[in-house]
Amino acid sequence: MSYPDSENATVLLIATIILSFVVASSLNVYPLSPSMATLRPMVMMMVLTFWLLFQPRYVGVFTAFTIGLIADLLMDTHLGQQAFAAVIVALLIKITSIYVRQLNTLSAWLIASFGLVVFQLILWILQMFIQNVFIAQSALSLLMSILSWPLVLFTLRKFVR
Numbered sequence: 001m002s003y004p005d006s007e008n009a010t011v012l013l014i015a016t017i018i019l020s021f022v023v024a025s026s027l028n029v030y031p032l033s034p035s036m037a038t039l040r041p042m043v044m045m046m047v048l049t050f051w052l053l054f055q056p057r058y059v060g061v062f063t064a065f066t067i068g069l070i071a072d073l074l075m076d077t078h079l080g081q082q083a084f085a086a087v088i089v090a091l092l093i094k095i096t097s098i099y100v101r102q103l104n105t106l107s108a109w110l111i112a113s114f115g116l117v118v119f120q121l122i123l124w125i126l127q128m129f130i131q132n133v134f135i136a137q138s139a140l141s142l143l144m145s146i147l148s149w150p151l152v153l154f155t156l157r158k159f160v161r
């Protein structure tokens with residue numbers, strides 16, 4: 001038996017997920033001064049992490065790959081670097097969430113922090129091997145992402161059923 005309200009809720013949730021990624025992508029490319037750009041959090045990864053934790057039915061590895069490719073195109077990195085890192089993070093978050101019984105704010109923040117650190121480490125490793133560069137200023141972006149992830153959590157949590 002189908003419930004019409006549940007179909008509308010599903011469509012609304014998927015629209016919210018898509019809209020959150022559109023807003024995150026615009027925040028990722030919003031022009032900032034060079035000194036402020038180093039402090040820009042990884043908003044797309046933060047939003048992806050949120051949806052991987054709280055809506056794993058609708059956001060998975062394929063979505064992470066797609067968002068990673070979009071981030072590669074928007075951030076002008078080598079095609080596939082952020083996509084690869086996003087897929088690895090998505091797999092780690094999916095595996096980690098299996099073992100977490102109660103997903104409260106603290107455990108979500110710890111899992112998200114772990115995912116963001118792994119994402120940045122993978123990007124650093126790939127950039128070292130492919131481009132022979134190391135961008136240490138990315139650590140500031142990582143720190144800002146970890147500190148501001150609860151803001152993403154509290155903003156998007158009201159859209160989770």
